Amino acid sequence: MNLFLAAFAALGISSSIMVIRANNPVYSVLYLILVFVNVSGILILQGLDFFAMIFLVVYVGAIAVLFLFVVMMLNIKVEEKQESMLRYLPVGGGIGLIFFLEVVIGLDKEFVPLNLLSLGPSYESEILPEYLHWGETLAQKTGIEAIGQVIYTYYFYYFFMASFILLVAMIGAILLTLHNDPKVKRQEVFEQNAREFSRTIQKAS
Amino acid sequence: MTEFFPIFIFLIISLGLSLILVGIPFIVAPQKADPEKISAYECGFDPFDDARGKFDIRFYLVAILFIIFDLEVSFLFPWSLVLGEISFFGFWTMIFFLLILTLGFVYEWKKGALDWE
Amino acid sequence: MFYLFESDFLGLIPETFLLLGLSALLGYGVWYEKGRESDMTSHQLWIGGLCLVFTFILLCESPLMNMILCYNTLIIDGMSAFLKSLILISTLCIFGLSFAYLPQERIKAFEFIILLLLATLSLMLMVSSYDFISLYLAIEFQSLGLYVLAALKRDNEYSTEAGLKYFVLGAFSSGFLLFGASLIYGLTGTTNFEDLGLLFTGVGPTDLFTQGSIVVGLLFLSVAFLFKVSAAPFHMWSPDVYEGAPTVITAFFSIAPKLALFGVLIRVFYLGFFDFLFSWQQIFFFCSLASMVFGSFGALGQVKIKRLLAFSSIGHVGYMLIGLATGTLQGLQGIFLYLLVYMIMTINAFSVVLSLRTREGEPKFLLDLKNLNLKSPILAITLSITLFSMAGIPPLAGFLSKFYLFFAALDASLYSLAILGVLSSVISCFYYISLIKLMYFHKADEVELKPILPIDSQKGLLLGLSFFGILFIFLYPSPFFLLSHAAALSFS
Numbered sequence: 001m002n003l004f005l006a007a008f009a010a011l012g013i014s015s016s017i018m019v020i021r022a023n024n025p026v027y028s029v030l031y032l033i034l035v036f037v038n039v040s041g042i043l044i045l046q047g048l049d050f051f052a053m054i055f056l057v058v059y060v061g062a063i064a065v066l067f068l069f070v071v072m073m074l075n076i077k078v079e080e081k082q083e084s085m086l087r088y089l090p091v092g093g094g095i096g097l098i099f100f101l102e103v104v105i106g107l108d109k110e111f112v113p114l115n116l117l118s119l120g121p122s123y124e125s126e127i128l129p130e131y132l133h134w135g136e137t138l139a140q141k142t143g144i145e146a147i148g149q150v151i152y153t154y155y156f157y158y159f160f161m162a163s164f165i166l167l168v169a170m171i172g173a174i175l176l177t178l179h180n181d182p183k184v185k186r187q188e189v190f191e192q193n194a195r196e197f198s199r200t201i202q203k204a205s
Numbered sequence: 206m207t208e209f210f211p212i213f214i215f216l217i218i219s220l221g222l223s224l225i226l227v228g229i230p231f232i233v234a235p236q237k238a239d240p241e242k243i244s245a246y247e248c249g250f251d252p253f254d255d256a257r258g259k260f261d262i263r264f265y266l267v268a269i270l271f272i273i274f275d276l277e278v279s280f281l282f283p284w285s286l287v288l289g290e291i292s293f294f295g296f297w298t299m300i301f302f303l304l305i306l307t308l309g310f311v312y313e314w315k316k317g318a319l320d321w322e
Numbered sequence: 323m324f325y326l327f328e329s330d331f332l333g334l335i336p337e338t339f340l341l342l343g344l345s346a347l348l349g350y351g352v353w354y355e356k357g358r359e360s361d362m363t364s365h366q367l368w369i370g371g372l373c374l375v376f377t378f379i380l381l382c383e384s385p386l387m388n389m390i391l392c393y394n395t396l397i398i399d400g401m402s403a404f405l406k407s408l409i410l411i412s413t414l415c416i417f418g419l420s421f422a423y424l425p426q427e428r429i430k431a432f433e434f435i436i437l438l439l440l441a442t443l444s445l446m447l448m449v450s451s452y453d454f455i456s457l458y459l460a461i462e463f464q465s466l467g468l469y470v471l472a473a474l475k476r477d478n479e480y481s482t483e484a485g486l487k488y489f490v491l492g493a494f495s496s497g498f499l500l501f502g503a504s505l506i507y508g509l510t511g512t513t514n515f516e517d518l519g520l521l522f523t524g525v526g527p528t529d530l531f532t533q534g535s536i537v538v539g540l541l542f543l544s545v546a547f548l549f550k551v552s553a554a555p556f557h558m559w560s561p562d563v564y565e566g567a568p569t570v571i572t573a574f575f576s577i578a579p580k581l582a583l584f585g586v587l588i589r590v591f592y593l594g595f596f597d598f599l600f601s602w603q604q605i606f607f608f609c610s611l612a613s614m615v616f617g618s619f620g621a622l623g624q625v626k627i628k629r630l631l632a633f634s635s636i637g638h639v640g641y642m643l644i645g646l647a648t649g650t651l652q653g654l655q656g657i658f659l660y661l662l663v664y665m666i667m668t669i670n671a672f673s674v675v676l677s678l679r680t681r682e683g684e685p686k687f688l689l690d691l692k693n694l695n696l697k698s699p700i701l702a703i704t705l706s707i708t709l710f711s712m713a714g715i716p717p718l719a720g721f722l723s724k725f726y727l728f729f730a731a732l733d734a735s736l737y738s739l740a741i742l743g744v745l746s747s748v749i750s751c752f753y754y755i756s757l758i759k760l761m762y763f764h765k766a767d768e769v770e771l772k773p774i775l776p777i778d779s780q781k782g783l784l785l786g787l788s789f790f791g792i793l794f795i796f797l798y799p800s801p802f803f804l805l806s807h808a809a810a811l812s813f814s
Contacts, residue, residue, distance in 0.1 A: 001206075004213075044206070044209055045206070047206065049209075050282070050283065053279075053282075054279050057275060057279055058272065058275060058276060058279065061275065062268065062271060062272040062275050063272065065268055066265070066268050066269070066272070069264060069265050069268055070265075073262065073265065102505070102535065102538055105534060105535045105538075144282065144283050144286055145283070145286055145287050147283045148283030148284055148286050148287035148291065149287050149290060149291060151283065152283075152284055152287075152291050152294075152295035152298045152299060153291050153292075153294055153295050153298070154326075154393045155393060155395065156294075156295075156298040156327075156392070157392040157393070157395045157396065157456060158395070158455060158456065158459060159280070159298055159302060160298070160301065160302065160305075161447070161456070161459035161460065161463060162276075162280070162302075162459070163301075163302045163305040163306060164305065164341075164440070164443075164444070164463050165459065165462055165463050165466060166273050166276060166277065166305075166306060166309065167305055167306065167308065167309045167440075168437070168440055168463060168466045168467050168470075169269070169273055169466055170270065170273055170306075170309040170310075170312065170313060171309065171312060171348075171433055171436060171437065171440075171470070172437070172466060172467065172469070172470035173266055173269040173270065174266065174312070174313055174316055174318045175431055175433045175437075175470055175474075176470060176473060176476055176485075177262045177263070177265060177266045177269075178263075178266060178316065178317070178318050187320055187321065293324070294324050294327075305345075308345055308348060308349065311349065311352065312348060312349075312352045315352040315353060315355075316352060
């Protein structure tokens with residue numbers, strides 16, 4: 001299993017480096033798709049099969065297409081050679097280092113056993129909470145079922161918020177991009193289908 | 206996790222097959238290129254300009270609307286799987302979700318975002 | 323399952339009403355829009371305004387005062403009621419300003435009203451949010467609508483630039499918020515504010531290794547929020563966005579999101595992370611100082627009206643952050659009072675700016691204010707009183723709120739912040755007074771007096787009411803003290 005993880009991670013990281021190093025923006029987008037595929041592989045290894053599916057459907061199926069459209073719309077031919085990479089390296093590298101250290105520090109730390117030793121040994125029995133072993137109480141569910149059981153019931157609010165966000169996105173996209181030019185002839189499907197040829201063809205006399 | 210193993214096999218096979226199909230011609234096929242051979246022939250002609258012209262933002266709009274309904278459908282999968290266990294409340298939350306998105310759909314239909322001219 | 327949420331829907335009646343109202347408006351608008359676009363916006367403004375009034379009444383009459391809703395994702399308390407009513411009032415004022423503005427600028431899209439109503443809904447939900455996930459969703463919901471509103475005039479370069487800048491930086495700060503929240507979730511295993519507060523109770527500065535990363539998470543969270551409220555080291559986007567967006571939207575940007583975001587800031591840091599007071603106090607101390615300084619010095623060099631107002635709002639955010647940095651209830655009350663007064667002053671300033679419209683269009687530059695005294699003495703006196711109030715000259719509303727905040731800072735032993743606040747408000751007096759000089763004492767010889775277009779009744783009403791508020795809140799401030807105190811008490 002670790003071998004798979006290593007393979008997916010290595011491929012993912014190397015293709016994400018290629019995303020920013022490729023000269024042709026279309027290649028960048030294709031490498032980005034490769035990154036998404038690898039990440040969904042990692043998600044499957046974590047047991048998050050539904051998220052892996054969503055990742056593929058949404059990111060590869062839709063967002064990468066949008067990226068391609070943007071590249072096409074901006075009409076960028078070939079990006080200029082990044083001769084100034086060294087200029088950004090200190091700042092970017094510093095931020096990257098901070099993030100890396102943060103993840104290293106944050107990994108495998110738990111807040112729950114609130115520094116019992118610092119409070120002294122006598123407090124230990126009073127403070128230490130009784131843990132509920134969730135693993136024993138729960139029935140076995142797949143990830144997708146587990147999501148379904150909470151998101152439509154207990155956390156329905158989040159679900160509704162998602163619908164509002166999608167509604168706003170719909171209205172916003174149409175408002176910002178749709179130009180209705182009155183000069184352009186449009187399809188009137190109903191009228192066109194309802195035309196009878198006997199009424200439209202007239203004898204010129 | 207093991208149920209994904211066939212997919213992995215499939216990936217390996219498709220990767221290998223495509224590599225073989227691309228690789229064999231490089232090795233086997235005789236490559237003696239001359240200007241006549243690699244130029245466009247029959248109905249082909251040299252392109253007039255770059256294939257990467259700007260195009261209408263309308264394509265983009267269609268793609269965005271696609272994403273939105275894509276997401277909506279992906280919310281339907283878990284719902285259909287657990288519909289028996291989430292009682293009527295869960296059923297109605299999804300109906301409400303769909304109603305809100307139907308409102309958006311009515312909006313875009315009436316607005317003419319889906320017509321093509 | 324329904325019995326679990328039986329009374330929750332009662333608590334959400336105002337929001338539900340607003341949602342139903344705007345859905346009906348959206349359907350009405352899109353169905354009957356063809357051929358009568360300009361009538362449609364005015365219909366929608368009237369009905370949308372009515373919708374807001376009813377929501378306000380429902381909010382005030384709500385029998386549920388303190389409640390946790392929807393499986394620990396939302397909360398109703400004194401602060402949420404106070405801020406929600408301010409948000410509703412400010413949106414109503416924006417609607418009042420839009421009656422004349424939309425036809426003047428030939429904005430025919432009725433979606434303007436729908437998006438404003440959706441943004442109001444999201445801001446109300448944001449004030450109530452009680453959990454990082456609901457907070458993030460509400461923030462995204464709000465920002466998506468506002469990005470679109472900023473870029474509304476899509477043929478105008480400034481407006482599209484504003485939309486793009488707002489979008490990029492908004493997405494950036496949302497990413498920070500997510501990163502901080504996920505760090506904190508990774509360390510504690512909870513996203514709920516109250517749970518976090520309970521978990522952190524009495525944490526001493528012992529285990530720096532675990533706590534260090536919580537503090538970093540906290541840092542990311544506060545950077546995200548400071549970006550969103552445009553506090554000083556993170557304020558670069560706000561003048562450009564304020565300048566480019568349509569003016570009524572600028573007015574909305576400078577009021578309503580700030581009301582909600584300060585509510586969220588207070589909820590996160592006072593409820594969730596109060597035991598880390600000494601960590602985040604320094605952040606807000608520094609940012610408040612920087613905002614006050616940048617706000618007042620940056621405004622000195624401006625030549626455009628909307629950019630000046632943007633810098634002035636950065637300065638005001640700095641004063642409000644003083645209240646946050648105190649960590650006391652008095653400071654909270656000061657923030658609420660300041661928000662109220664800030665809302666009134668900003669509404670007044672923007673309605674004056676919108677009233678200055680001549681036949682050639684909206685005034686853009688400060689020089690367009692030249693000799694306003696001769697053109698319209700009443701507008702001139704209104705604007706100068708508002709500017710005096712913004713600068714904090716004694717018998718006006720702005721003085722009251724600043725005074726209260728500085729006293730809160732002194733009580734919390736933040737002497738340096740209080741002193742520097744006073745100093746920077748003295749500096750800000752410079753540019754406010756230079757405007758007044760421009761209006762009154764500019765040489766009148768080379769003027770060509772372009773007549774100002776007549777002011778419509780809605781804007782007149784707003785001007786009158788807000789001017790009245792600025793003048794007389796100082797005489798009888800006790801109801802406002804009581805309101806803000808009630809709001810602050812939900813954190814006692």
